[in-house]
Amino acid sequence: MSRTLYPAPSRTELASRTRVVTAEALREYENLYSADYRYASDPDALLIKDGHIEIPARMWAFFLAKQRVDEQIEPLLKNFDRQLLRQQDLVDKIGFLSPAILVNEGLNGVAGTDSRRFLAFKNQTEEFHNVWRKYFVPLIANDRATTVGDVESLPRWKWREISADENNHRIWSKIGLMLVLLAGLAWATVFGVSRGSII
Numbered sequence: 001m002s003r004t005l006y007p008a009p010s011r012t013e014l015a016s017r018t019r020v021v022t023a024e025a026l027r028e029y030e031n032l033y034s035a036d037y038r039y040a041s042d043p044d045a046l047l048i049k050d051g052h053i054e055i056p057a058r059m060w061a062f063f064l065a066k067q068r069v070d071e072q073i074e075p076l077l078k079n080f081d082r083q084l085l086r087q088q089d090l091v092d093k094i095g096f097l098s099p100a101i102l103v104n105e106g107l108n109g110v111a112g113t114d115s116r117r118f119l120a121f122k123n124q125t126e127e128f129h130n131v132w133r134k135y136f137v138p139l140i141a142n143d144r145a146t147t148v149g150d151v152e153s154l155p156r157w158k159w160r161e162i163s164a165d166e167n168n169h170r171i172w173s174k175i176g177l178m179l180v181l182l183a184g185l186a187w188a189t190v191f192g193v194s195r196g197s198i199i
Contacts, residue, residue: 007083014076021072025065032061048145055143063140081119088115092170096177106174109167116170120162131155 026033035057039045045054055063095101108114135155139146161167 014073014080017076018069018073021069022065025068028068029061029065032057032064035061051145051147052143053145055140081122084115085119095174096181099178099181102174102177102181106171106178109171109174114170117162117167121159124160128155128157 037056037058039054039056046056047053091101091105095105105114132155138144139150
C-alpha cells in the first residue's frame, strides 16, 4: 500500500539515467580523454614542482565527468530518499493493521536495520562525501600537491547515532503493539475455546 501511495522512483530509470548522463559527460570531455600519455613515457612529468603537480588531462576528464554526473543524478537520488521516507511514515502510521509488518518493523528496529537508521547512515555518508569533496577540489583545481599537513588535516568520519529516546520509543511502541495483538489473539482463542469454536 505504501508503495502505491508513495511509489519510489524506478531503479531501472535511475540506472538508465545514470548511464545517459555518464555517456554525455564522457562525450563532453572526450578531447581530454584522448590527450597525450606523455606522463607514461616521461614519469618525471608527475613529480612535484614548487608544491604543484601536473594533473594529466585524462585524470582531469575523470574528475570533471564525475562531478557532472553527481550534479545531475543527485536530484533523482534525493527524490528516491524522499519517497522512501514517505513510505516509511505511512508504514509507521498504519503498520499496526498488519501483524507481519508490525513484527518485521519491530525486529528491524531491534536489529538496528530499519529504514530510518539506513537513511541516517546514508545522509551522514553523503554529508561526509561533500566535506571530503570540498577538501580536495581546491587542491585538484589548483594543481596543488598533497603535503603531510594536508594528510594530517584530512576530514574524519564520525557516526552520529540516532537519539536513543527516538529509537527506543519506536522499538518499544512496536513491541507493545505486538504484545497487545498477541494478548488479543490469546483472549480470542481462549474465549473461542470456552464457547466451543475458535474464530
